[in-house]
Amino acid sequence: MEIANTVLILVGAMIMVGNISGYMLFMEKMQDVVSSGNKKDSIWLRIGLVLLLFFFFGYLVVCLAFQSSLLTSLILFFGSIFVSVTLGLMSRLLDTAKERSVDIAEVLVGIIDARDPNLNGHSRYVKDLTVLFYQRLPRRIRFKINPISLEYAALMHDIGKLGVPESILNKPEKLNEEEWETMRQHPKIGVKLLQPLQPFDSISSWILYHHERMDGEGYYKLQGKQIPLAARLLSITDTYATITMRRAYKPPLSYEQAVEIIRSAAGKQLDQELVDIFLTIPKEELEKCIPEQIKY
Ligand SMILES: [Fe+2]
Structure with missing residues (x-):
């Protein structure tokens, strides 16, 4: 049980580190594709990053300092997976939105060129x-x-x-x-x-x-x-x-x-x-x- 708990904590922590760097890449892409430097979006993205860091440190504190139960570790572990899946989906959505808008612009510009x-x-x-x-x-x-x-x-x-x-x-x-x-x-x-x-x-x-x-x-x-x-x-x-x-x-x-x-x-x-x-x-x-x- 102890080993399973430790593995869950370590793997979950690694996923969270990946989530944080993934979120930073997402922030960059979001600024590029949608916001184009819009200050309001930028503030919300930063708040998102602070909350993600807060979750990461909270995760470590609960799991390591308080020696959490297996159930708590499981909830936090699946929480980190949920963040990862959500980020992946949002990133794909953003890529699709960008590709579609370039495609539409390409067609419209093609008509002008013609x-x-x-x-x-x-x-x-x-x-x-x-x-x-x-x-x-x-x-x-x-x-x-x-x-x-x-x-x-x-x-x-x-x-x-x-x-x-x-x-x-x-x-x-x-x-x-x-x-x-x-x-x-x-x-x-x-x-x-x-x-x-x-x-x-x-x-x-x-x-x-x-x-x-x-x-x-x-x-x-x-x-x-x-x-x-x-x-x-x-x-x-x-x-x-x-x-x-x-x-x-x-x-x-x-x-x-x-x-x-x-x-x-x-x-x-x-x-x-x-x-x-x-x-x-x-x-x-x-x-x-x-x-x-x-x-x-
Ligand atoms: Fe020109």
Whole structure:
């Protein structure tokens, strides 16, 4: 009986340690997927963590200091399993919610892209390239950017083209200065469209500045590090996607040609350090991102 009691206490304590680290991961995911830094949610999540720690220490005190009965140990043991199952279910629910919302955004953005034969599949392509690029970044850069927000920003970076007339989007000839001016409004229109959605507040500046250049010759004349890090990342994946896809005015260029163009743009248009990291991604991995409708 003594041995069974001790085993229950030890295993239960180990499960509780797992529960605490699992809860901390859940907190992080919750902030990323749902709350986007909402202070109220953050307070409730912290209260949850304090209660979980309180349960853990209470568990140890009752079981060790007061030498609990087998029944008490059993109740506490199954209590820790219950917490574990609940956390697992909540985490799966959160993953499903995130996947569904990205899927819905992907479909909606795909419809917007379809208005422009030059853009068909472009947003999804940029999103897949950006996710790949993020995984390649060193930890010191990665921790500065929320990966889920980055995924949404990549998917919706050109959403403002919804406000650009189709006659400009589909024009096979070169745009005149007035038409270019309308086209240059698309980041601003995109930010306006997303304004009612509070969780996307953090990505507004990334979308607004995705056409900035390191040399200050972009849409808003921001220079170097004035451009948000995520916008500098998007600028690279957007450029790579544009080069390697078919446009009315050009055929899709090869990986080798894209590398050459991106390398020559580093330091002027694109961030040199980030370009160096991007170019370490193997060709096969980049090519896996190309959506079917862009290939031919
Ligand atoms: Fe754009």
